[in-house]
Amino acid sequence: MKFGFLHDFVSLLYPEVCAACGQALYRWEKTVCLRCEHLLPHTGYEHIADNPLARIFWGRLDCHAVTACLFFSKEGKTQHLIHELKYKGNRNAGHFLGVELGKSIKNAPLFEGIDYIVPVPLHPKREQKRGYNQSVIIAHGIQEVLGTPISRDNLVRAVATSTQTKKSRQARWENVKDIFMLKNPDQFADKHILLIDDVITTGSTLEACGLKLKSQTKLKLSIATAACAIS
Numbered sequence: 001m002k003f004g005f006l007h008d009f010v011s012l013l014y015p016e017v018c019a020a021c022g023q024a025l026y027r028w029e030k031t032v033c034l035r036c037e038h039l040l041p042h043t044g045y046e047h048i049a050d051n052p053l054a055r056i057f058w059g060r061l062d063c064h065a066v067t068a069c070l071f072f073s074k075e076g077k078t079q080h081l082i083h084e085l086k087y088k089g090n091r092n093a094g095h096f097l098g099v100e101l102g103k104s105i106k107n108a109p110l111f112e113g114i115d116y117i118v119p120v121p122l123h124p125k126r127e128q129k130r131g132y133n134q135s136v137i138i139a140h141g142i143q144e145v146l147g148t149p150i151s152r153d154n155l156v157r158a159v160a161t162s163t164q165t166k167k168s169r170q171a172r173w174e175n176v177k178d179i180f181m182l183k184n185p186d187q188f189a190d191k192h193i194l195l196i197d198d199v200i201t202t203g204s205t206l207e208a209c210g211l212k213l214k215s216q217t218k219l220k221l222s223i224a225t226a227a228c229a230i231s
């Protein structure tokens with residue numbers, strides 16, 4: 001009780017806010033308020049093999065399963081969470097997204113038997129600037145739910161690229177196609193690899209990672225992101 005009182009008092013001075021809506025959290029809420037948690041726009045794509053995200057990769061990259069946990073919605077909750085993760089240094093937002101993603105794929109047959117969770121690597125300079133790789137934060141949330149090991153040091157990024165945001169799909173592809181390296185292909189041989197990113201838009205970065213993985217060894221590749229910009 002004492003602690004509860006102290007917590008309430010501190011919260012009056014420095015209220016912790018919901019990473020999805022910005023409203024003050026009750027002390028029994030963590031990172032995201034119960035209302036937002038209830039209203040988050042889940043895609044349900046983890047149960048649909050030929051969903052619109054899987055179709056992005058048809059004819060480009062042979063994927064076993066593709067999903068994103070959340071849609072971007074009019075209320076902007078997903079956008080708010082991603083923004084907190086990428087630009088506000090809010091790792092809790094990323095961990096929350098990872099746990100949500102992990103829960104969504106945990107009992108989805110398409111995502112059974114994953115051997116390694118592989119976050120899309122950031123260039124070390126970019127990671128240093130931000131202080132972390134947002135995909136790694138998400139991967140840790142997934143790991144908490146699935147218990148699957150994360151591999152960070154096998155698929156690596158070789159060359160810095162300029163920001164993707166304002167580029168066309170072709171320009172984005174030219175920008176990323178040769179920037180990943182697989183150091184030890186044997187580690188991933190005959191494994192089911194789950195490639196992780198924060199958001200899927202054109203899929204070009206994920207495609208470049210996937211093509212690199214597939215060109216180096218025989219493996220089963222699935223993709224999961226916290227959010228998707230298409231529906």
Ligand SMILES: [Zn+2]
Pocket residue numbers: 018019020021022023032033034035036037
């Ligand atoms: Zn909220």
